Amino acid sequence: MAAQENAFESALAVFPETVRTELKEVLDEGPVIPAERAASWIDHMSTSVGQLMIWLLPVAASYARVPISNYHVGAVAQGMPRGNSLAHLYLGSNVEFSGQALSFTVHGEQCATNNAWLHGETGLQALAINAAPCGYCRQFLYELTTAKSLNILLKANTNPNDYSYTTNPLTYFLPQAFGPSDLGLTGGLMESESHGLTISSGSNVAQTALQGANASYAPYTKDYAGVALQQNNQTIYVGRYAENAAYNPSMSPLESALALMNMFIPPQAPLNITAAALVEAQADISQKSATEATLASIAPGVTLEHVVAS
């Protein structure tokens, strides 16, 4: 734990003092760099948005929760243009689960994308990563509304003091791709969704999970699903199911909620989950057993509240 706290501090230490102070303030609120802040730091550091994203990678990686691999992935996603063509930036890191199959792992790219999506973004312009995206992530990202225009930014060399980077479209990393259009879909992941599901009973945690289910992305199975996790300080984090045309790189609603929570709390802080709810539509598949299994590894003793919505 101490090593990762140091990783966070040393990742911040390379920023000029003013930026470092403001960045710490921003991260205390959550894993989102507002566009105006990013613009002022870019100005202050005489850098570019791409280089700022590269600067931020070690900060994002310090949040990685990796008890199995000890391999820390950092990712920074750039949302869609706002006024003055600025965009918010979203941090992400990888998350692993002890005692569970490796297929439950959340990759850093998924975490940053999920973070942006849960904050209302409807696409990504660019994604910076501290290592080349694995095949699984290339497929996951190909589901995005902006898959055809998404740029992947990679550090150009291993020199920690050199922030130069390469830019290539996702399609460069995934030629001859299989994606939503092969299954007859015109939309994609991060498109604004509202499924109109309701539940007739359930705790306030379940009511929050319902919001996740209503905004979830499940065009292939219609298993619209959301998970809400409550911490001992009463904060509730809600995640959404994100399905994939190739099925396996789908991100479960629990992974989504936990990946978000992991970026909101200080690096390596205890999760302290006290309640969990899964709300999902009636469908040919279900998130229930996978959610219970994953929950058992991060919050043993917490019983999953499962509500089927109509």
Ligand SMILES: [Zn+2]
């Ligand atoms: Zn990956």
